[in-house]
Amino acid sequence: MNDHPVDIAQHPVATTEGHTHPIGVYLKVWGYLFVLSTMSYLVDYFHFEGVMRWTLIITFMLLKAGLIIAIFMHMAWERMALVYAILVPPLVLLVLVWMMTVESNYTFWTRILFLHGGD
């Protein structure tokens, strides 16, 4: 986004009304999102499996999420205080993911060992 006319250093309060980006920025991001969605669909269509599949899915997902948050939701032009207040707290969810991975692993093996292989 080098060609972007609104730069944070030049306009420290660019987030209040009055800032207008050219429409082309949104059309470009729209195009990127279409391409990324198509690519993630093709991951399924061409039956990528295993680590390759998961890596591709997560990469495309994060790129799409980043574009939506940064450009469509204007996070790239917000003040640092707001950006950190919103983007940092969700990181604790990784702890929840880790704990539930451990938990589900335990449940899985309990089912295998004591419930006649599942059901």
Next chain:
Amino acid sequence: MTQFVTRQENAPETAPGLREFTADWSGDQEAFRHVHWGKAMMWIFLLSDTFIFSCFLVSYMTMRSSTTVPWPNPSEVFALNIGGQPIPLILIAIMTFVLISSSGTMAMAVNFGYRRNRKVTGALMLATALLGASFVSMQAFEWHKLIFEEGVRPWGNPMGAAQFGASFFMITGFHGLHVSIGVIMLLIVASKVARGHYDRAGDYSAVEIAGLYWHFVDLVWVFIFAFFYLW
């Protein structure tokens, strides 16, 4: 600051600790300077919503990785027969493109709002709402197909792990509810735009705040698409 000091002198009946506490916390109004309060509040709401959707997705992860029965293959479950040939995930792909397009029109609506272009803003918001409504319709079609043709129930299904239905209905249902509420909200704000309400108030922030909510709905779908449909 001076205002605070005089207020403290005039209110000796309040416990000093409590006074200090409220002063510190009300100081937060300065934390997000130059940010419209409605926008800051919408962001905080979206943050809380992030945690709700994350709880659903994490519990889905827990169920899927703890079951000993094979998980139904979403690629096959959500395939549609077009021209006598099953095309995997095609409806979900179309829904994804529709939602992304609605996000695109919404982003442009916000932009035209700040240019004080009433007609284009209203039209783009209406287009966003229509795309959102078509997304919900396709989801209704998908639910109908899954319930009545495939026999998926929250407690079981013929394809595999019983937990599939529960996670599917919970996650997509809650997301669909968000889209439906978003469509209603967009129509309300769009009609206010069309009637010139924000021109008179001199403030188009409501369009941007509605836009934040709408982009969030799209954002959540990105994660659902990746983790539920593609994984």
